[in-house]
Amino acid sequence: MFFRLKVARLFGLILLVTAITAQPLYSAWWDRNAIPLPGGTEEVFQETRNISGTEFVLKYYTNSQDAKAISGFFRSKLTALDWKEKELLKEMAQIPGLKIPGSVEDILAANSIFEKGGETIMINFLPQGAVQDGKTRFTIARGNMEEKKEPGEDDFIPRLSGKPKLDIAPVYPDAALIALSENAGFMRATYFVKDDIEKVSEFYKNKMLNYGWSFMEEKPLKKLSSGDLDLSSLCPDCPKDKKIQQAVKPADMAVQEFDFSNQEGDLCIVALTDAGPKEAVGDKLKDTTTVMVQYEKAGK
Amino acid sequence: MFTYFHDHKNKYNRGQLAPVYILILVIVIIMAMVTVNLSKVAMVKTDTANSADAGALATGAIMANVFNSVAVQNSLMITAYWSAYASIALMFTVAFVKLTMAYMSASTALVDGTVAEALAFCLTSCTAQIAAKLATKLAFAASGILDVVSTTITAIGITITAASIAQHYNYLLIRRMAVKGRSSSIRNGHGFVFSNSGIGSKLKAGSPVSGVADPNGYRDSYVNFLDSIGDNEYYIYSWKDGQDRSHSVDSHVHTNDVEDFELTVAVLPTLAETMLLIASSLLVDSASVELVEASAVYEFAADTLAAACSQLACCNPTPPGAVCCNNCAILAAQAQLELPAGIAGNSAALLSMTGVFALLVGALAGLLPGPTITASGEWDDIMFFDCWINDIKHDHRVRVDTKQTHQGGDLGLWKSSYPDTASYAVVDFSGRGSIYPPNPRYGSDIVEVDSN
Numbered sequence: 178m179f180f181r182l183k184v185a186r187l188f189g190l191i192l193l194v195t196a197i198t199a200q201p202l203y204s205a206w207w208d209r210n211a212i213p214l215p216g217g218t219e220e221v222f223q224e225t226r227n228i229s230g231t232e233f234v235l236k237y238y239t240n241s242q243d244a245k246a247i248s249g250f251f252r253s254k255l256t257a258l259d260w261k262e263k264e265l266l267k268e269m270a271q272i273p274g275l276k277i278p279g280s281v282e283d284i285l286a287a288n289s290i291f292e293k294g295g296e297t298i299m300i301n302f303l304p305q306g307a308v309q310d311g312k313t314r315f316t317i318a319r320g321n322m323e324e325k326k327e328p329g330e331d332d333f334i335p336r337l338s339g340k341p342k343l344d345i346a347p348v349y350p351d352a353a354l355i356a357l358s359e360n361a362g363f364m365r366a367t368y369f370v371k372d373d374i375e376k377v378s379e380f381y382k383n384k385m386l387n388y389g390w391s392f393m394e395e396k397p398l399k400k401l402s403s404g405d406l407d408l409s410s411l412c413p414d415c416p417k418d419k420k421i422q423q424a425v426k427p428a429d430m431a432v433q434e435f436d437f438s439n440q441e442g443d444l445c446i447v448a449l450t451d452a453g454p455k456e457a458v459g460d461k462l463k464d465t466t467t468v469m470v471q472y473e474k475a476g477k
Numbered sequence: 478m479f480t481y482f483h484d485h486k487n488k489y490n491r492g493q494l495a496p497v498y499i500l501i502l503v504i505v506i507i508m509a510m511v512t513v514n515l516s517k518v519a520m521v522k523t524d525t526a527n528s529a530d531a532g533a534l535a536t537g538a539i540m541a542n543v544f545n546s547v548a549v550q551n552s553l554m555i556t557a558y559w560s561a562y563a564s565i566a567l568m569f570t571v572a573f574v575k576l577t578m579a580y581m582s583a584s585t586a587l588v589d590g591t592v593a594e595a596l597a598f599c600l601t602s603c604t605a606q607i608a609a610k611l612a613t614k615l616a617f618a619a620s621g622i623l624d625v626v627s628t629t630i631t632a633i634g635i636t637i638t639a640a641s642i643a644q645h646y647n648y649l650l651i652r653r654m655a656v657k658g659r660s661s662s663i664r665n666g667h668g669f670v671f672s673n674s675g676i677g678s679k680l681k682a683g684s685p686v687s688g689v690a691d692p693n694g695y696r697d698s699y700v701n702f703l704d705s706i707g708d709n710e711y712y713i714y715s716w717k718d719g720q721d722r723s724h725s726v727d728s729h730v731h732t733n734d735v736e737d738f739e740l741t742v743a744v745l746p747t748l749a750e751t752m753l754l755i756a757s758s759l760l761v762d763s764a765s766v767e768l769v770e771a772s773a774v775y776e777f778a779a780d781t782l783a784a785a786c787s788q789l790a791c792c793n794p795t796p797p798g799a800v801c802c803n804n805c806a807i808l809a810a811q812a813q814l815e816l817p818a819g820i821a822g823n824s825a826a827l828l829s830m831t832g833v834f835a836l837l838v839g840a841l842a843g844l845l846p847g848p849t850i851t852a853s854g855e856w857d858d859i860m861f862f863d864c865w866i867n868d869i870k871h872d873h874r875v876r877v878d879t880k881q882t883h884q885g886g887d888l889g890l891w892k893s894s895y896p897d898t899a900s901y902a903v904v905d906f907s908g909r910g911s912i913y914p915p916n917p918r919y920g921s922d923i924v925e926v927d928s929n
Contacts, residue, residue: 221556226564228571229629235567237560265570268577275834281842288570301566303559304845310552310914316563322571328624333631335568356639358557365646367639401860403748408756411749412839420763421832424756428748432642432859450642461631467639471646 212298212317213258215250217241224357225338230329232338233299233320239312244287244302247313251289251300260291260298276414280304295323333461334369341366346445346470347384349377355467362474373464374451378433381447381468390437390445403428442475510893518895524675525881525900528726530923531673533877536666536730537904537921540875543658543735544910545917547651547869552915554647555865561640562844565633569841572629576837579622580830583768586615587823590775590816593782597813599792599805602785605812609779616772616823623765626833627758634754637844637862641747644863648740649855651866655735660708662875663730667706670728670879671699671714679724680716693717694724722884729878737870738852741913742861745843750862753843757836764829767822774819781812866912873907873919902926 223236240247252262266285269275277285284304291298296319303314336353343364352368359365370377382392408415408425415421430450437445448469589612596605676699684697694716702714715725745753785808791801849867852858878901885893908920 222560224564228568228632229575229625231571233567235564237563263574265573265577268581269573269834272577272580272831272834274831275838277838278842280845281838284566284841284845285573288566290570290574299567299570301563301570303562314559314563316560316567318567328628332625333628333635335564335632335636355635356561356643358643360553365643367643369635369639399856399859401748403746403752406749406752411745411753411843412836415835415839416832418828418832420829421756421760421836424759424763424832424836425752426755426759428751428755430638430748430751446646448642448646450638462634467635467642469639469642469646471650473650 212319213250213254214238215240215242215247227332227334227336227338228320230332231320231322233318235316235318237314237316239314241312244313244315247315248287248289248300248302251291255291255298258293260293263290263292265290274416278414296321336369343472345472346388346390346447347381349380349468352468362476364470364472366470368468368470370466370468371464372466374431374433374449374466377449377466377468378435381435381449385435385437385445385447389439391439393436393438396434396436399432401430401432444473444475446471446473518898521675521881521883521895522898522900524673525879525898526902526926528670528673528675528728529877529879529900529902530926532666532670532728532730532879533875533902533904533923534921535669536662536732536875536877537906539658539662539665540732540873541906541908541910541919541921543655543662544869544871544873544906544912544919546658547655547866548910548912548915548917548919550647550651550654551866551912554644554651554863555915557640557647558644558846558864561636561644565636565640565844566841568629568633568636569837572626572633572837573834575622575626575629576830576833579619579626579764580827580834582615582619582622583764583823583827583830586612586619586768586771586775587820587827589615590771590820590823593775593778594813594816594820597778597782597809597816599785599789599802599809602782602789602805602809602812605809606779606782606786609775609782609812609816612819612823613772613775613779616768616775616819616826619826620765620768620772623761623768623830627761627765630754630758630761630837633840634751634758637747637750637754641862645859648738648852648858648863648866652735652738652852652855655869659732659735662732663708663710664706666730666875666877667712667728668703670730670877671703671706671712671726674726674728674879674881676714676716676726679718681719693719720886722886723882724884725882727878727880727882730875731877732875733871735869735871736853739849739867739870740852740858740861741846741849741864741867742858743844743864744847745840745862746860747862748860750840750843753836753840757833757840760829760833760836764826764833767826767829771819771822771826774815774822778812778815778819781808781815785809785812868912873905874924875904875906875921877902877904900927 218238218240221237221239223234225232225234256262269277287302289300299318301316334353335355337355337357340354341357341364342359345364349368349370352370354366355369356367404427408422433449435447450467589608593605593609593612596608677696680694680696680699682696685695699714706712710731711729713725713727715723717723785805788801788805788808792798792805844862846864850858850861878899880897880899882897883895885895902923903925904921905924906919906921908918910916910919
């Protein structure tokens with residue numbers, strides 16, 4: 178009996194010690210793992226996106242301090258937390274024959290990359306003054322680029338995690354969500370689909386009716402072509418190498434729009450675009466379509 | 478009559494003032510009628526001025542709301558551009574990081590390949606073999622990294638196309654809202670003009686009897702007319718009263734259309750971005766193939782050098798050893814012939830990668846806010862990547878002109894007539910608002926009225 182009481186006391190003591198020590202240990206780990214933010218920072222929204230097989234969490238912030246001050250804050254704080262800064266601009270400057278225009282140099286100089294234990298933090302700033310409301314806009318992306326060992330077949334799709342809150346339209350089979358915007362009475366979701374524009378348009382023309390939508394109007398297919406644009410006008414700082422000149426080819430794009438309405442007077446627009454640079458990536462983008470579904474509640 | 482009274486004034490020595498009274502009475506009656514007439518004209522004039530002011534203020538207030546809504550929606554469009562730019566810039570950063578890694582790896586491979594070639598002699602074949610093996614690994618690794626770059630470039634292309642289309646629809650959403658809002662402001666402006674013109678009080682209640690022509694004004698007909706008002710600039714309501722007199726009220730509401738949108742677009746059109754990405758992707762694929770080929774050549778040369786190195790172990794002047802020396806020299810010479818192909822492929826890949834860097838830098842710079850274009854239609858911007866709406870070409874003014882015409886009555890002796898009364902009011906709804914930077918503080922004020 179006495180022995181059992183002692184064991185029980187010992188067990189209770191262990192529990193107490195664990196509870197006292199684990200909390201600060203967890204907090205310390207959390208503090209070291211969390212990204213510190215400068216005062217006055219407001220998070221606008223966040224999303225999780227697949228970029229070349231790595232899942233990045235992107236957080237969008239605003240702050241009234243200028244980009245230089247914010248950048249300086251991250252340099253000092255993250256370095257103190259054992260993050261190592263990657264000097265991308267300096268590395269790029271070592272590449273012979275590469276001219277970086279001032280505008281891009283400014284972007285790359287303001288942006289920072291930090292690495293620690295396979296994890297990467299990238300801090301991107303929207304160029305100062307691009308939006309004239311006196312606020313600095315920056316994004317922090319965090320992901321582990323070393324976790325991904327084997328390349329996947331669909332790594333090229335910039336897939337977003339999650340799905341729209343509103344189930345207002347059918348989703349094409351195996352479509353990947355790549356952009357999402359939702360406000361009160363408004364939703365816009367963009368999907369990437371591995372099928373040609375004709376099949377996708379048939380799908381939406383038929384399946385939308387099952388969701389209570391009535392077909393209103395089909396806007397004729399708009400075919401756009403870049404024509405033969407000259408490389409020197411597109412990229413004045415590009416090397417005048419014959420190989421590069423030959424690589425520049427005209428690009429085409431086609432856009433098709435279907436408008437639907439329902440009994441409540443809501444509007445739903447489905448815009449289809451064939452995904453573009455087919456020649457560039459062989460079969461990757463052959464017969465692919467981006468689908469934009471836009472929902473507007475009546476009176477909004 | 479006066480001569481008669483004058484000639485017989487002795488008979489009428491009383492009541493001589495009667496003619497004067499009659500005269501005064503006539504004058505008073507005329508003056509009273511003129512006064513009534515004038516006050517009626519003044520009342521109509523007041524109604525006309527009130528209706529012009531009310532119509533202009535109503536139109537101006539709605540237009541201010543429209544512009545405020547555009548400013549609010551524009552800030553959402555800016556956020557959408559920013560988030561698209563941020564995620565695309567992030568992808569570019571991934572591409573640059575990987576491309577830099579590939580470039581460093583490929584350039585070290587080139588150094589090792591060149592060292593291997595320089596040491597591709599029998600005596601140094603073992604060292605050369607190590608260098609060639611390193612070059613093999615590095616070139617192959619660079620090729621693998623380039624596959625990730627290629628994947629990232631494709632992702633950039635997809636994202637730019639999707640974001641460009643989304644921004645086009647953001648513009649369309651705002652444009653359609655503004656056009657609809659302007660129509661609504663004109664419709665409401667007319668409504669306020671007619672409602673404040675005093676028509677209502679001049680009409681009979683109810684509707685005309687079914688099947689009978691409607692010569693006289695009925696309130697129900699007027700309400701139907703109000704319901705039928707659209708967004709035309711000019712409307713007139715006319716009716717006849719119980720005495721068959723014609724009346725009409727004109728309303729002219731003018732505010733400039735909202736057709737011309739000034740859009741800030743990215744430096745490069747969307748398809749130009751696509752062209753740069755296509756070119757960079759082709760060059761990445763080409764560099765990847767060149768590096769795989771270079772790696773194969775380096776590996777082949779490394780094997781040859783390894784064989785030379787093994788022959789070096791038994792190389793000595795005595796006869797069996799002399800064969801080893803001979804073999805070693807031949808194999809080293811063979812490796813020396815093989816390595817330049819690998820070095821050439823490796824160099825070509827580096828050149829391609831420099832091109833990729835330049836093209837990607839150009840594509841990233843092309844996404845920054847650039848020129849301002851004027852879009853007068855819904856699809857005028859489709860070639861471009863819209864950043865935000867800079868402004869809508871509009872003078873922020875509303876002018877309302879009203880006119881009332883009322884036919885006078887024929888009283889036999891007296892025929893009244895009323896002049897047409899007209900009035901106008903100009904409202905400015907600029908307030909302190911702006912579409913860019915978004916500041917929803919548009920507000921309406923009357924800035925000019927007719928002084929008649």
